[in-house]
Amino acid sequence: MPALYTEVKIPKAQTVVAYQSRMMFVGSCFADNIGSMFANAKFNCLINPLGTLYNPLSIKILFDYLTSGKEIKESDFFQNNGKYCSYLMHGDFDNEDLSQAVVRAKDSLNNASKFLKTADVVFITLGTAFVYYLNENNQPVANCHKQNPKLFTRRMLTVQQSTEALQQICHIITEYNPKIRIVLTVSPIRHIADGATDNTLSKSTLLLSVNQTAQTFGNVEYFPSYEIMIDELRDYRFYESNLTHPSSTAREIIFERLLQTYCTQQTIGAVSQVENFMKSVNHKIVSPNSPETLTFAKNQIQKAMQLEAQNIGLNLEKEKQYFNEIINRNK
Secondary structure, three states: OOOOOOOOOOOOOOOOOOOOOEEEEEEOHHHHHHHHHHHHOOOEEEEOOOOOOOOHHHHHHHHHHHHHOOOOOHHHEEEEOOEEEEOOOOHHHOEOOHHHHHHHHHHHHHHHHHHHHOOOEEEEEEOOOEEEEEOOOOEEEOOOOOOOHHHEEEEEOOHHHHHHHHHHHHHHHHHHOOOOEEEEEEOOOOOHHHOHHHHHHHHHHHHHHHHHHHHHOOOEEEOOHHHHHHHHOOOHHHEOOOOOOEOHHHHHHHHHHHHHHHOOHHHHHHHHHHHHHHHHHOOOOOOOOOHHHHHHHHHHHHHHHHHHHHOOOOOOHHHHHHHHHHHHHOO
């Protein structure tokens, strides 16, 4: 039977991910998607400590904060429609109370800084080479927060500018944590609002920058999520209804390719077992006080303990607590 698509060949990576690995995901909403899939499979993950970031300059600013001890200040926020926002971070950090907004951002950065210091791998997903600069100080912004477009100037980074930012990112991360591995990828999400041509130019700029950076640093690798999406999965049935975001099926396929690239067969098998176990956790219990539910909960605790014993670093304490609460309610 003739092949129905051209497969993107991915060599086995030097980076190895297992359940004892500490993984950080930073970048576009595709980083959120893939990071969440690893987290749902119970890997030890930290995802976008300041929310979604799309361009190399904003990602560099984040890592400057994480590795330098620099702190978020009240002056980094501005008031907008009754809430305090910051051009350094996503709108998820908006708050009606300024002090709470600052505290939340500080806490997230402090936690991420500690995590990064002992992390095994950081996945950085680049969304666009287009950057919005605040006119009053010519500083790049991570999010415009739906402000008046006249406040900003939009420019696309050159390949040199993008490469310099990426290499600075990799340098400061490696200097901060010499044992870390870095995986760079370009988001397959099309920024169609930029126009088809500008989106292609933007993605091409990022791809060239990533290639040069991966060739420069011994601890940096590239994962071709962009190529998988536009080549293997080029049919629109692999997109959401907006025709720009990968569908859940596409995300699952890319996640499987990530596992095949960065995990051993033993870990891949464990992921399958953990995913099946998590279905039991998410199972809707109809009769919480029945003998059958009590037996079910006890069996799931035994399964959790067995999975933990078989996979170093796997933590199912939260799930065991959930089933213990069911048992205690039946006493």
